[in-house]
Amino acid sequence: MDEAATADRSLADETYRSLLEEILSAQLSGGAVIQERRLALRLGVSRSPMRDALGRLEGQGLLVRNAKGVLTVKVITLADYLNSIAVRLLIEPSAAAQACNAISTETLQTLRGMLEAIDADPDPAPAFIWEFDDALHNGIASASGNRFLADIIGQMRRYTTIFERQRKLAQRKPGLADHQAILTALNERDGEAARSAMTQHLEHIRRNVLSTY
Known part of the structure; x- marks a missing residue:
């Protein structure tokens, strides 16, 4: 893996950890709509690592799609x-x-x-x-x-x-x-x-x- 790919992977991992902590700490509360562009700007990352991180969280069931297909934070019942x-x-x-x-x-x-x-x-x-x-x-x-x-x-x-x-x-x-x-x-x-x-x-x-x- 070249240096650029390694850097992208590291940034995606860091973005994932930041978002996971925000979900666990309820900074991103259940039902909150995920606004990819706004989150990327706030965390100072490009869309690519943000999409990677969001995909991982969705795969883990912490983010879900509502009836309109919009990505939201899962409400834990x-x-x-x-x-x-x-x-x-x-x-x-x-x-x-x-x-x-x-x-x-x-x-x-x-x-x-x-x-x-x-x-x-x-x-x-x-x-x-x-x-x-x-x-x-x-x-x-x-x-x-x-x-x-x-x-x-x-x-x-x-x-x-x-x-x-x-x-x-x-x-x-x-x-x-x-x-x-x-x-x-x-x-x-x-x-x-x-x-x-x-x-x-x-x-x-x-x-x-x-x-x-």
């Missing part, structure tokens, strides 16, 4: 959310159990430090809470050693994250005790305890969301 949690309940506890064998001590120390900072702060920044949540769940998925598990968990977490952030359902310190239990099990390399802690955590999330409806 309660049914979508609950179905995503159901899939996570099927596979994420297994990923947590498998991660006990491979997750590094350094990663666990970093996660423990982040969680302690959240616990100590009377009003932690929501962005930092989400950063920790991503680091924990993505770290576990990656350490499971199963790329297919990690890919599915990542996809399902995008749906649940969008739903929670768009509807501002996260508590000030969501799942603190649950996250502590998961980290303790991982640190002790106790696969069954990690499986149980992750199951409990996801069940708590599901019940908390249903209680708001």
Whole structure:
């Protein structure tokens, strides 16, 4: 691949990541119409990398066509959310159990430090809470050693994250005790305890969301 093609690929990847973060953080909210030219101008990119990025997001189901064929941000419904949690309940506890064998001590120390900072702060920044949540769940998925598990968990977490952030359902310190239990099990390399802690955590999330409806 020549330098120009490599640069185009890198720019497309960067554009994709920027748009994905805007969707996950609800800056681009569900139902918003995607205006390709305006987005390209705002992000300072040409139409080519923008189209590439939008195509990837559409392929992942985060962008959809409405009845008129206009590209919009997918609205994540309660049914979508609950179905995503159901899939996570099927596979994420297994990923947590498998991660006990491979997750590094350094990663666990970093996660423990982040969680302690959240616990100590009377009003932690929501962005930092989400950063920790991503680091924990993505770290576990990656350490499971199963790329297919990690890919599915990542996809399902995008749906649940969008739903929670768009509807501002996260508590000030969501799942603190649950996250502590998961980290303790991982640190002790106790696969069954990690499986149980992750199951409990996801069940708590599901019940908390249903209680708001």
